[in-house]
Amino acid sequence: MAAATLDKAAKPNGAMPRESLVPRFHEPGHAGLDEDTTAWWALDVSDARSAIAAIARGAEPHTMAAELLAAVRIVDIDLNTVHLVGPYGGRRQMIGKSITAYWPAESWPAIAELIVSAVADFPPGAARTREITSIAFDDARLSISADKNRPDLVFISIGGTVTDDRSLWAVRASEERYQKLIRHLPIALLQVDAREIGATYEKLKREGVSELGPYMDAHPKLIDAANAGVVVTEANDHAARLFGVENPSDLIGPVSFVFAASPQSARRVMAARFEGRRSLAETMKLQTFDGRLLDVEISVTYPRPPERLDVTLISIEDITDRLRTEAQLRELQADYTRAARISMLGELATSIAHEVNQPLSAIVTNAETSLRWLSRPDPNFAKVGQLTSRIAGSARQASEIVQRIRGMAVQHAPERERLDLNKIVDEALLFVRHEIESRAIELSIRLGEALPDICGDRVQLQQVIVNLLLNAVQALGHSDAARGTIDLHTAKDTEGMVTFAIHDGGPGISGNDLDHIFDSFFTTKDDGMGIGLAICQSIITAHGGAIAADNHPEGGALFRFSLPAASVD
Structure with a gap:
């Protein structure tokens, strides 16, 4: 079809009049490609005859392709070709140039073999159409035909489905930018x-x-x-x-x-x-x-x-260094948490001494009574046995108190296990029971029923609750107008979280302090270190929960934390 449009009057140098060669597939205003498109070339192979002959005699097309195509000159092209591979100078700049200046190098062997088949019929009967890989086309097909009246003129068309309307050079430039970006x-x-x-x-x-x-x-x-x-x-x-x-x-x-x-x-x-x-x-x-x-x-x-x-x-x-740093940070945080527990135990020294003295006093009393029963002329061994059992029970009670204190003070790696929040509250109350009783504070406890278990570290959660209880006790001691009451309760909220709340009848929290109450080293106490609430927040956060502080509508401070329920696993 393309050959039929050629003007029969060739120029002396073999090039055809360019205007007559352009197929009328598109008008000059063409700005893009249709989905199914063919790009068309007219090529002069007169200077490539020696390379074509060498391949026909048995030379490898892949090794001869560059030499052959360097001698093939562009006679004419259609506007689709200009759009796909043309330079900024357009069609006029391409005429007379070697095809290697514009044809993608990866397809050189394929086009060289087709030129040999069309010009020299080698190998005999070789196909004049073949599939190639192309940036511009999907299912690209490359076809060649020769002009019987002009043996040095061949026509090549490449067609397929256009999936990218950019030119070859735009695509190549885009890929180069992509490769440069990836590389750096x-x-x-x-x-x-x-x-x-x-x-x-x-x-x-x-x-x-x-x-x-x-x-x-x-x-x-x-x-x-x-x-x-x-x-x-x-x-x-x-x-x-x-x-x-x-x-x-x-x-x-x-x-x-x-x-x-x-x-x-x-x-x-x-x-x-x-x-x-x-x-x-x-x-x-x-x-x-x-x-x-x-x-x-x-x-x-x-x-x-x-x-x-x-x-x-x-x-x-x-992330090797990051994980190492995070491990070091966890170690520092563990030391920080332990320091806060020891500081808290120091504040509870009077309560701890009272707790330990109770079973020790009972042991002394029962031991002295046993000795008196044994010193009688007729010892009452049954009574002595009863007193001895009381001594053993008091000793176990003292041991449990010491173990609780030791568990709170020693360094240990956090252990995650299924826990009942209500039991943790009961255990925490043992640490501050004397503080509450000695100050005649009214304690109201409402523990939710059938709460789901939580997953966490027992000692750390005890530390949070003891710290909040101790803060409430101290808040009552610093206010003359304070109601001597502490209300605490546990529950399950509408989102399935297990919650703990404590409300004291103290003076509440200053508006300026509310935003900083959980900051490290922030304290409103003259002798405070400012680490207790910061530690509470870090522990609750590490357990996947949240903690907040506010002033209660009825007066006093309200602290509340929530923890996710343990999964079935």
């Missing part, structure tokens, strides 16, 4: 081709496999196949530094090295792809090529149609 990102990034394992997944789904985990348990070789078949195709400079290699190209190959130290992570990455998830993130161990073992956070982003299905992105962030 301050995080390790790997680009992975997982199409092979993706095809395996589709096959398994067709065979009725719905969960990959059990299937991998029964077929462990699938993991080996994935490690070998999933390939790293690109890596950036940061990835090279992270893995301890000189060049990013050293990481190109099977992805197995990423999960060598964390095979279970590889299973989860595979399962997430099988389930059709968009992404997966987790913390794992990573073994580098220079022998380091790192803690890293890995994020995998999976492709979805119509995105390129050969591009899975893996980003890796070294």
Whole structure:
């Protein structure tokens, strides 16, 4: 069709009159491409005859392609071609230039073979149409025909479905910007081709496999196949530094090295792809090529149609130092918490002494009475046995008190267990019972019934409640007009959280202090350290809860915290 539009009067140098060569597919105002498009070229191959002959004699087209195409000159092109591959100077700048200036290098062997087939009919009967990979087209088809009246003139068309209306150079520039961005990102990034394992997944789904985990348990070789078949195709400079290699190209190959130290992570990455998830993130161990073992956070982003299905992105962030710092911070916080408990126990020294003295006094009294019964001419062994039992009971009571105090004072790692908040309240009250009784404070306790268990550390939660109780007692002691009452209750709120609230009849909290009440080292007491409420907040937060302070409408301060109910597990 294109050949029929050529003017028969060729110029002396073999080039055709350009105006007559342009197919009238589009008017001059053309600004884009239709969805189904063909781009058309007219080429002069007179200077490429020697290269064509060499290939016809047996030379390898792949090695001769650059030489052959460098000698092929553009005679004319249509506006689709100008749009796709043309320079800013447009069509006029392209005429007379070598086709290699505008044709993508990855397709040079294909077009060279087609030119040889059209001009030299080699190999005999070779197809004049073939499929190629193209940035501009999906299902790209490359076709060639020759003009029988002009043996040095061939026509090439490339067609298919246009999925990106930008020019080849715009796409290339965009890809170059993308590659430059990836290369210099301050995080390790790997680009992975997982199409092979993706095809395996589709096959398994067709065979009725719905969960990959059990299937991998029964077929462990699938993991080996994935490690070998999933390939790293690109890596950036940061990835090279992270893995301890000189060049990013050293990481190109099977992805197995990423999960060598964390095979279970590889299973989860595979399962997430099988389930059709968009992404997966987790913390794992990573073994580098220079022998380091790192803690890293890995994020995998999976492709979805119509995105390129050969591009899975893996980003890796070294969090070794961060985790080490967090561990040190936890140690400091544990020391801080223990210091607060010891300070609190110091404030309760009188109460503690009173608690311990009660069973000790009973032991002394019962022991002296036993001695008197034994010193009689006719000892009453039954009475002595009864008194001895009382002595043993008082000793156990003293031991329990000492153990509670020791548990509050010693350093220990937090232990999470299922707990009944009401029991923790009862245990905490034992520490401040004497303080409350000695000051004639009226204590009102309302414990919710059938509360769900919470999950937490018993000693830490006791510390929170004791601290709040002690603050309430001290608030009453600093107010002449205070009502000597403390109300506390536990309940389950509408959101399923387990709550604890304590309201004292003291002077309340100054409006200026409310926003700072939980700040570290903030205190309204002359001899206070300002760490008690800060510690309470950190403990409740670490347990997944929240704590707040306010003034009660009836006067006094109101402190309230809530904790999530323990899960079924």
